Amino acid sequence: MRRSMKLAAVVLSGSLGIASLAACGAKSTDTASSGSGSSGGSALKVGMAYDIGGRGDQSFNDSAAKGLDDAKAQLGVDVAEQEAKTGEAEADKETRLSTLVSKGYNPIIAVGFVYQPAVEKVAKENPNVKFAIIDSSSNTQPSNVTSLTFSEQEGSYLAGVAAALKTKTKHVGFIGGVQSELIKKFEAGYKAGVASVDSKIQVETTYLSTPPDFSGFNDPGKGKEAAQGQLDKGADIIYSAAGSSGSGAIEAVSQKDGAWAIGVDADQAKQPALQKYKDHILTSMVKNVNVAVFQYIKAAKDGNPLTGVKNFDLKSDGVSLATTGGFIGDFKAKLDDATTAITSGATKVPTAPQN
Structure with a gap:
């Protein structure tokens, strides 16, 4: 979903994006899998933190997941995925991102504007790690964060x-x-x-x-x-x-x-x-969140990472x-x-x- 989107209230962390935060029965899991074609620990390690609803929402999160799956299959990257929890605190989002950092995942993709405050905090603490956030941008975002937005x-x-x-x-x-x-x-x-x-x-x-x-x-x-x-x-x-x-x-x-x-x-x-x-x-x-996710990962793998705000509109x-x-x-x-x-x-x- 375009022009750069600024949060009306950063403290309100939430997303869809389309969509997709949520409530009932949300999953809280951490899974990791190796990318095809990786040798030892040489493959790019990509982490993804989902919005509430996660894989299986038939919508926003699933589109992001498809981009990750495509990158794993076509680019041979290693991936780790973490699900959100219903009713979680802001600290839980920060912990989720920090856990991916501690396990060596770089870049890390946060799915949804709900992650804006957590991404800013964890990115500032880890300036050598690249982050992407879907559906959000902010004037206070550190330079190692890329916004993937849509019209x-x-x-x-x-x-x-x-x-x-x-x-x-x-x-x-x-x-x-x-x-x-x-x-x-x-x-x-x-x-x-x-x-x-x-x-x-x-x-x-x-x-x-x-x-x-x-x-x-x-x-x-x-x-x-x-x-x-x-x-x-x-x-x-x-x-x-x-x-x-x-x-x-x-x-x-x-x-x-x-x-x-x-x-x-x-x-x-x-x-x-x-x-x-x-x-x-x-x-x-x-x-086409999957397209944005795949392009971001491919650019990182090619050594030419996307920076700033990358908007995906009708024309593109x-x-x-x-x-x-x-x-x-x-x-x-x-x-x-x-x-x-x-x-x-x-x-x-x-x-x-x-x-």
Whole structure:
């Protein structure tokens, strides 16, 4: 998910990114595995600290994990992964990163803006270790930290265009996992895309939790309840930027004739746990976290590490719309026009919701 994103409040550590913090049943494990083609201890050792939800969230964390898996398979790096814990303290994040440092992992990738304070602290204490953080940047970030950011608002704009062209009720919905500056970018782009087609279309907005409660990123039950509420009000298309909570929203939509879900972060119609709902997923706003992770690791392995803020926007294929199912094929030309308008600079997509 673009331009450099600054935390509205660093003390609020949380992420999705798309997405994906969370609550119930989050894992707390530390696993390590050797990269193919490594000899002895000579391979680059890459550590990854996941956001709450971790592997298996069918969304943000899984996309990051794919980038790590690709680097392991194609570049022969050694990897270690650590999962977040539900309700953990800031010190737990710092300990997780410090543990990877102590085991010789360099670089270390933190998945989600929830890690911003911890990354800054641990990076300052270990200036010879390279860190990357996904979905966050800060003026106080030390030089050994690279920000991997995305233009989520641009992909969400296209999702809004698709929703506006598909709706029959002229009433659509947006569900955000946690009411944060990051997720507001998804909301802003989506609403702007809808309005670009028909400003009279009503957009329902529901957030599942508010900081410091980040459970909205990992509670499918909350997602399902919120989606049902929007369906009951007349919405027939619902876009969820809510991590694994979005799976609950997709389930609710699948039970309503004529309704469509829009997925986020990954092509959710292709996710194993969501296959049974694929005929109800209109499209997904894909955020190519895997590409950013792989590029970061490859640059480090090649001895030319990425530095500063590396943004992945629509023009660079950092975000896109999935076409699985062919459900948006009827208005491909209009989506192409909207894409061209954004990539050419003719359309400036807002990063904050407009009233």
